[in-house]
Amino acid sequence: MNRLLRAFFRPTQKITATGVYTILVIAAAAMVLLGWFLPWFVGPFSEGVGFSPQDAISTAPTGIGTILLYVTGVCMLIVLLSPFVEFTLRARHRALDVRWDMVRAAASVVGLVLTVVVWILVRWINEEPLFGALPNGITTDSAVWLEMYGFGLAAITYGLKRLVLERPNVMFVVGVLPFGVLLPLMFHQAPAFVLWATQSLAIYMLLGLGLNVVVGFAGLLDLGYAAFFAIGGYACASLASPIHGVHISLWMLIFIGAAIAATFGAILGAPTLRLRGDYLAIVTLGFGEIIPDLATNNVFGLTGGPNGISGIDKPVVGSVNFGFNPQWFYWSLLFFSVVVVIMLLNMQRARIGRAWVALREDEVAAAATGINTTTTKLLAFAIGASVSGLAGAFYGAIVSIVSPDDFQFAVSIAVLSIIVLGGIGNISGVILGAFVLTFVIFWALPNLQEWSATLGHTFNVPAISGIDFTRYTFILYGAALIIMMLFRPAGLLPSRARKVELESGIESESLAAVQGRA
Amino acid sequence: MTPVEAHTEGNGAAPAAAGAPMLELRSIDVNYGRVRALRGVSLTVNEGEIVALIGSNGAGKTTTLRTISGLNRPSRGEVRLRGVPIHQLGAERIARMGVAHAPEGRRLFPRMTVRENLEMGAYARTDRAGVRESFERVFTLFPRLKERTSQLAGSLSGGEQQMVAIGRAYMSNPQILLLDEPSLGLAPILVDTIFEVIREINARGGTILLIEQNALLALKTASRGYVLETGNIALSGPAQDLLTSPDVQRAYLGM
Numbered sequence: 007m008n009r010l011l012r013a014f015f016r017p018t019q020k021i022t023a024t025g026v027y028t029i030l031v032i033a034a035a036a037m038v039l040l041g042w043f044l045p046w047f048v049g050p051f052s053e054g055v056g057f058s059p060q061d062a063i064s065t066a067p068t069g070i071g072t073i074l075l076y077v078t079g080v081c082m083l084i085v086l087l088s089p090f091v092e093f094t095l096r097a098r099h100r101a102l103d104v105r106w107d108m109v110r111a112a113a114s115v116v117g118l119v120l121t122v123v124v125w126i127l128v129r130w131i132n133e134e135p136l137f138g139a140l141p142n143g144i145t146t147d148s149a150v151w152l153e154m155y156g157f158g159l160a161a162i163t164y165g166l167k168r169l170v171l172e173r174p175n176v177m178f179v180v181g182v183l184p185f186g187v188l189l190p191l192m193f194h195q196a197p198a199f200v201l202w203a204t205q206s207l208a209i210y211m212l213l214g215l216g217l218n219v220v221v222g223f224a225g226l227l228d229l230g231y232a233a234f235f236a237i238g239g240y241a242c243a244s245l246a247s248p249i250h251g252v253h254i255s256l257w258m259l260i261f262i263g264a265a266i267a268a269t270f271g272a273i274l275g276a277p278t279l280r281l282r283g284d285y286l287a288i289v290t291l292g293f294g295e296i297i298p299d300l301a302t303n304n305v306f307g308l309t310g311g312p313n314g315i316s317g318i319d320k321p322v323v324g325s326v327n328f329g330f331n332p333q334w335f336y337w338s339l340l341f342f343s344v345v346v347v348i349m350l351l352n353m354q355r356a357r358i359g360r361a362w363v364a365l366r367e368d369e370v371a372a373a374a375t376g377i378n379t380t381t382t383k384l385l386a387f388a389i390g391a392s393v394s395g396l397a398g399a400f401y402g403a404i405v406s407i408v409s410p411d412d413f414q415f416a417v418s419i420a421v422l423s424i425i426v427l428g429g430i431g432n433i434s435g436v437i438l439g440a441f442v443l444t445f446v447i448f449w450a451l452p453n454l455q456e457w458s459a460t461l462g463h464t465f466n467v468p469a470i471s472g473i474d475f476t477r478y479t480f481i482l483y484g485a486a487l488i489i490m491m492l493f494r495p496a497g498l499l500p501s502r503a504r505k506v507e508l509e510s511g512i513e514s515e516s517l518a519a520v521q522g523r524a
Numbered sequence: 525m526t527p528v529e530a531h532t533e534g535n536g537a538a539p540a541a542a543g544a545p546m547l548e549l550r551s552i553d554v555n556y557g558r559v560r561a562l563r564g565v566s567l568t569v570n571e572g573e574i575v576a577l578i579g580s581n582g583a584g585k586t587t588t589l590r591t592i593s594g595l596n597r598p599s600r601g602e603v604r605l606r607g608v609p610i611h612q613l614g615a616e617r618i619a620r621m622g623v624a625h626a627p628e629g630r631r632l633f634p635r636m637t638v639r640e641n642l643e644m645g646a647y648a649r650t651d652r653a654g655v656r657e658s659f660e661r662v663f664t665l666f667p668r669l670k671e672r673t674s675q676l677a678g679s680l681s682g683g684e685q686q687m688v689a690i691g692r693a694y695m696s697n698p699q700i701l702l703l704d705e706p707s708l709g710l711a712p713i714l715v716d717t718i719f720e721v722i723r724e725i726n727a728r729g730g731t732i733l734l735i736e737q738n739a740l741l742a743l744k745t746a747s748r749g750y751v752l753e754t755g756n757i758a759l760s761g762p763a764q765d766l767l768t769s770p771d772v773q774r775a776y777l778g779m
């Protein structure tokens with residue numbers, strides 16, 4: 007049986023292995039680069055450059071800092087540019103066979119060590135303790151952390167390339183999980199960023215994981231997924247706020263919310279059982295419209311009307327009140343996301359996962375092989391919805407207020423974009439998609455104005471500072487989606503099914519419909 | 525081959541000596557909306573025999589098979605499996621009771637590998653040892669599939685797909701195998717291979733209801749046959765008799 011299972015999953019691994027490798031390489035490069043330039047991008051632009059470790063050291067009397075800095079820069083350039091050099095050399099001189107990965111790995115290790123040395127030097131020169139914020143260092147900590155993490159990740163990815171290709175999933179976790187855990191510490195000087203990671207990234211990642219069960223695994227196109235998010239969010243808000251005088255702990259509520267959302271998932275799923283593709287999409291779209299409307303109309307006096315429910319309780323664990331600092335929420339969400347991912351991975355491998363795939367591939371044949379299509383579909387809806395119930399419970403607790411505006415159609419579409427962009431049906435892809443898309447929507451686009459202002463100020467080009475990005479936000483969002491889908495039509499980390507489909511033209515009825523709509 | 529083996533095999537196979545009724549259809553009517561596809565169809569398949577159901581395009585052959593496996597509901601009449609009425613049950617229940625259907629057009633799971641498709645055939649089974657045995661049996665029946673276990677079903681040739689379709693149905697270790705036009709679109713040599721396998725399965729005691737356009741081949745393989753004409757059973761009897769019947773010869777054998 008074990009051999010069977012392995013045979014079952016071998017092709018998947020082969021395809022995602024290079025994908026994971028590429029992702030890790032890109033992530034490492036992005037972090038190194040971002041760490042280097044972060045001081046230019048974040049923080050009040052009136053201050054401009056001046057808080058980076060580079061400056062701190064180059065102004066140091068010894069001069070040794072400057073040298074170290076240049077060497078670090080060279081390491082960065084090797085890591086960033088050598089793939090292109092390798093590519094051009096490969097094309098021209100086949101004989102020139104350098105072990106590029108080893109070169110890059112070595113450069114990464116040197117870069118990592120030097121960054122640490124620079125870090126200590128900065129502290130020493132400023133007569134500061136080794137840990138804790140610098141008095142005037144708005145983004146210094148984050149920059150150095152990013153730099154160190156980027157170099158470290160590059161060292162692992164290049165140095166252990168074989169391992170990455172052999173065990174992509176393990177190495178993906180090894181590479182990404184520490185970043186996930188350390189994020190609030192790395193960015194403790196940028197609370198807005200931690201808030202983004204909690205309220206946007208983590209919540210949408212959960213939503214993506216849930217919707218992926220319905221759309222990705224079972225092939226049922228759901229355009230109204232925000233409805234379940236709303237149901238979970240409202241259920242938990244009304245049980246932990248002054249509105250009805252009920253105050254249940256969040257740790258109970260996440261299960262209650264998940265159970266309620268799952269129930270509604272099954273209830274709303276039932277009438278759609280006989281529908282497929284486009285028809286199913288339209289009906290779910292209807293649900294997505296009805297639920298926030300009911301909330302607006304204060305249905306049964308439960309939902310507080312257009313203003314929603316406010317004053318939602320903050321969870322307390324021991325002596326820690328989660329309050330308005332997102333970091334404890336962040337870690338709790340991270341924990342539950344990991345639990346959800348493990349559960350979903352197991353389901354995907356279990357009988358139910360196979361049943362979902364069979365259902366997606368050919369419903370008639372699935373029924374003829376003894377799969378109960380009714381319960382299989384309802385389970386997909388219920389499990390998918392339960393994850394959004396969990397997300398809804400947390401969402402209310404984080405932002406303290408839920409209102410109909412939080413659950414509009416745009417939410418359903420954003421979640422769907424996440425899974426399409428990341429790779430329908432592939433859990434790692436969904437995680438990555440959530441990261442990329444929430445970064446674009448909820449961090450990059452809102453901050454574009456400030457970044458361009460800083461840039462224009464720094465280089466003294468008023469034209470750049472003058473662009474009014476707020477008017478172009480949606481155009482840029484759309485353009486970003488189009489560009490990403492053009493370059494990776496099967497998603498960033500395609501599931502095997504999607505990859506195969508695009509390469510060989512094999513297509514199944516239901517997924518064809520999903521693509522047409524998505 | 526030793527005489528003893530020949531003896532036991534003779535006992536087990538004995539296609540002509542029909543066993544107890546495995547499958548019975550009694551006055552089945554099936555409607556598609558206002559169109560009546562089957563009217564009063566009755567047929568019986570006995571344990572251990574191959575029964576051929578022949579008829580021209582649109583006669584209702586596929587509808588008959590779909591009704592047996594629960595994909596269509598009869599508006600009148602009953603379907604019994606070993607005497608148990610099954611026409612009210614869902615398709616998955618019927619499949620679990622041992623009715624395996626290799627549907628028209630094969631309907632494989634295109635983006636699963638050959639092995640995964642076969643595994644799906646054994647989805648309802650819990651006896652791992654038996655499943656492993658069935659795998660071996662399928663690979664002995666279709667050695668060609670063994671080389672292609674990790675190829676995606678959608679990228680197989682038509683003949684190979686048909687092999688997977690029959691193999692998948694066989695993987696459920698069925699009481700009765702329903703085959704819908706297994707020779708459709710195959711080159712003659714492959715058709716021979718497929719029919720050899722059908723005979724082989726039957727020789728090991730398998731009960732088969734076979735639909736075919738190729739009436740000659742079907743009737744040569746089967747022990748009994750039914751002729752379906754626009755939703756009615758027009759003729760039935762031992763395959764030999766049908767082969768020599770002037771009506772059948774004119775209409776289906778092109779003589």
Ligand SMILES: Nc1ncnc2c1ncn2[C@@H]1O[C@H](COP(=O)(O)OP(=O)(O)OP(=O)(O)O)[C@@H](O)[C@H]1O
Nearest residue numbers: 556559561579580581582583584585586587588737
């Ligand atoms: N889903 C459907 N809706 C309406 N009519 C149908 C449907 N399926 C089949 N029919 C009709 O029922 C009749 C019998 O169809 P069926 O598919 O059983 O024929 P068949 O004997 O298998 O033909 P063929 O040899 O061409 O496969 C045909 O007239 C067909 O048009």
Ligand SMILES: [Mg+2]
Nearest residue numbers: 585586587628
């Ligand atoms: Mg037919």
